[in-house]
Amino acid sequence: xxxxxxxxxxxxxxxxxxxxxxxxxxxxxxxxxxxxxxxxxxxxxxxxxxxxxxxxxxxxxxxxxxxxxxxxxxxxxxxxxxxxxxxxxxxxxxxxxxxxxxxxxxxxxxxxxxxxxxxxxxxxxxxxxxxxxxxxxxxxxxxxxxxxxxxxxxxxxxxxxxxxxxxxxxxxxxxxxxxxxxxxxxxxxxxxxxxxxxxxxxxxxxxxxxxxxxxxxxxxxxxxxxxxxxxxxxxxxxxxxxxxxxxxxxxxxxxxxxxxxxxxxxxxxxxxxxxxxxxxxxxxxxxxxxxxxxxxxxxxxxxxxxxxxxxxxxxxxxxxxx
Amino acid sequence: xxxxxxxxxxxxxxxxxxxxxxxxxxxxxxxxxxxxxxxxxxxxxxxxxxxxxxxxxxxxxxxxxxxxxxxxxxxxxxxxxxxxxxxxxxxxxxxxxxxxxxxxxxxxxxxxxxxxxxxxxxxxxxxxxxxxxxxxxxxxxxxxxxxxxxxxxxxxxxxxxxxxxxxxxxxxxxxxxxxxxxxxxxxxxxxxxxxxxxxxxxxxxxxxxxxxxxxxxxxxxxxxxxxxxxxxxxxxxxxxxxxxxxxxxxxxxxxxxxxxxxxxxxxxxxxxxxxxxxxxxxxxxxxxxxxxxxxxxxxxxxxxxxxxxxxxxxxxxxxxxx
Numbered sequence: 001x002x003x004x005x006x007x008x009x010x011x012x013x014x015x016x017x018x019x020x021x022x023x024x025x026x027x028x029x030x031x032x033x034x035x036x037x038x039x040x041x042x043x044x045x046x047x048x049x050x051x052x053x054x055x056x057x058x059x060x061x062x063x064x065x066x067x068x069x070x071x072x073x074x075x076x077x078x079x080x081x082x083x084x085x086x087x088x089x090x091x092x093x094x095x096x097x098x099x100x101x102x103x104x105x106x107x108x109x110x111x112x113x114x115x116x117x118x119x120x121x122x123x124x125x126x127x128x129x130x131x132x133x134x135x136x137x138x139x140x141x142x143x144x145x146x147x148x149x150x151x152x153x154x155x156x157x158x159x160x161x162x163x164x165x166x167x168x169x170x171x172x173x174x175x176x177x178x179x180x181x182x183x184x185x186x187x188x189x190x191x192x193x194x195x196x197x198x199x200x201x202x203x204x205x206x207x208x209x210x211x212x213x214x215x216x217x218x219x220x221x222x223x224x225x226x227x228x229x230x231x232x233x234x235x236x237x238x239x240x241x242x243x244x245x246x247x248x249x250x251x252x253x254x255x256x257x258x259x260x261x262x263x264x265x266x267x268x269x270x271x272x273x274x275x276x277x278x279x280x281x282x283x284x285x286x287x288x289x290x291x292x293x294x295x296x297x298x299x300x301x302x303x304x305x306x307x308x309x310x311x312x313x314x315x316x317x318x319x320x321x322x
Numbered sequence: 323x324x325x326x327x328x329x330x331x332x333x334x335x336x337x338x339x340x341x342x343x344x345x346x347x348x349x350x351x352x353x354x355x356x357x358x359x360x361x362x363x364x365x366x367x368x369x370x371x372x373x374x375x376x377x378x379x380x381x382x383x384x385x386x387x388x389x390x391x392x393x394x395x396x397x398x399x400x401x402x403x404x405x406x407x408x409x410x411x412x413x414x415x416x417x418x419x420x421x422x423x424x425x426x427x428x429x430x431x432x433x434x435x436x437x438x439x440x441x442x443x444x445x446x447x448x449x450x451x452x453x454x455x456x457x458x459x460x461x462x463x464x465x466x467x468x469x470x471x472x473x474x475x476x477x478x479x480x481x482x483x484x485x486x487x488x489x490x491x492x493x494x495x496x497x498x499x500x501x502x503x504x505x506x507x508x509x510x511x512x513x514x515x516x517x518x519x520x521x522x523x524x525x526x527x528x529x530x531x532x533x534x535x536x537x538x539x540x541x542x543x544x545x546x547x548x549x550x551x552x553x554x555x556x557x558x559x560x561x562x563x564x565x566x567x568x569x570x571x572x573x574x575x576x577x578x579x580x581x582x583x584x585x586x587x588x589x590x591x592x593x594x595x596x597x598x599x600x601x602x603x604x605x606x607x608x609x610x611x612x613x614x615x616x617x618x619x620x621x622x623x624x625x626x627x628x629x630x631x632x633x634x635x636x637x638x639x640x641x642x643x644x
Binding site: 027029035036038040041043044080081115119127128130 | 349358447
């Protein structure tokens with residue numbers, strides 16, 4: 001199978017996005033609140049949240065067939081609020097046409113949520129995440145999925161021990177010559193998870209966030225790509241976006257130097273919540289169509305730049321893409 | 323009627339608390355979040371909120387007969403979330419035994435809410451209030467109430483034009499010698515309402531918050547009491563609490579100097595949300611029993627000091643009071 005055939009195959013294949021889904025309760029403030037203050041909100045709304053859920057929704061809006069794989073509670077009958085939360089995210093995912101057949105439903109647990117402060121002056125988002133009582137995805141849940149239907153599986157870097165086993169299952173599947181290869185992408189985003197670096201070992205596309213890189217002592221996107229290349233296999237693409245500074249990318253073992261792609265900020269930055277998840281969706285979308293890494297990174301930068309100019313994700317429906 | 327008789331009459335009388343009721347959605351953070359960060363919450367819970375609602379609940383816990391007067395929406399049948407919010411605050415007020423018969427119910431409007439960040443390190447509360455679509459109380463709503471059943475009416479300083487008319491109705495009622503006098507208290511708390519000073523004119527007890535005083539250029543509780551005495555009638559008690567610095571108080575026209583009462587902070591300050599409303603309830607409770615101003619202020623300081631040592635209000639049930 002030559003490269004063009006492979007990219008067509010991947011294009012027609014389905015993507016699976018593995019990780020968190022939650023409710024984002026967004027409060028839009030005129031400015032970032034001063035501690036101890038008492039101010040009025042400009043607005044408030046709910047969004048579907050969670051990195052993997054956001055990425056799957058954007059991938060679907062870009063025209064890909066996508067399934068989401070994560071845990072969702074089945075609230076008790078008496079828990080009306082829980083039912084509303086779960087109903088909300090299910091409706092949202094349906095509206096984005098993301099497949100939810102693989103979702104693991106667990107009785108009686110509470111859906112995680114994030115309280116998000118949006119600063120309308122600069123579009124910054126401050127996330128306060130809460131989860132209690134909803135067990136994370138297990139390898140055993142993942143083992144039940146027929147992965148042969150997917151050409152690409154993306155893993156959100158959380159719940160590391162279990163997700164590592166899931167990644168290894170895909171690696172084992174790929175090692176069988178009779179199988180079409182499933183491309184593996186991994187995102188390390190949360191600054192609190194220093195041990196998640198192991199997940200990079202088998203990734204074809206490894207994406208590390210600025211937060212994660214800074215938490216681990218890096219001071220630029222290029223430095224981060226350089227450093228994390230050391231944890232990736234030969235041929236893996238490594239990408240790190242660094243806000244307004246743009247994104248660095250490189251391929252392990254390539255003679256090409258690490259490349260810096262500029263950001264494409266809108267005139268006015270309105271809402272950076274989910275910008276990283278959108279960037280990632282842009283990368284997966286473009287790479288799964290066989291585009292070169294530098295083209296994919298530019299596409300992802302443009303897509304994320306479009307997103308931060310609007311609240312939420314709906315404006316991405318009008319984004320002109322390749 | 324001598325002073326003792328009067329205090330007994332007031333003790334047996336009922337208190338009406340006029341103002342806001344809302345849901346406080348409290349997020350407990352390890353520290354105050356840095357803008358743009360992504361952190362985990364330690365916990366999250368709902369509380370009944372709104373200054374006048376909080377004050378009425380604490381007054382009831384102290385053994386007073388209290389009614390709350392404010393606006394509550396009747397959510398649409400399809401608005402399950404709205405129904406949960408309204409059900410929550412109604413249940414809470416019932417559990418606090420606060421009378422809700424006077425409450426004005428308006429169809430189809432959304433209950434206001436506050437997103438509150440509690441910093442578990444120092445107990446600070448940062449309030450982000452949201453209201454849309456629920457009309458404020460009108461004078462016409464208040465005109466329907468039989469105020470003769472109350473010996474004390476407390477007004478939260480908001481929606482100034484309408485509340486001023488309500489206060490004037492009580493003043494007119496009091497001017498009829500056949501009526502028992504209704505004591506009037508007014509709280510000016512929100513820093514954004516510089517025009518609310520007019521409300522002080524008819525107050526028997528005027529309470530201004532540190533936030534309000536600072537917003538208007540004061541730099542201490544004593545300075546604030548001195549200044550706002552100028553807006554109050556002869557004989558009115560004027561009080562300003564200033565956090566850990568304690569509270570200043572004085573009586574307009576009295577030869578006694580303005581007095582400073584120390585705060586009574588607990589060993590560990592856990593939750594300052596509603597501390598001002600609790601302080602106010604302590605003042606009204608003690609004054610309505612005929613206690614001297616300085617004793618009432620000390621009681622209020624002790625009560626508020628007790629409250630900030632615990633989350634919520636339940637611990638106040640065990641507060642030893644006079």
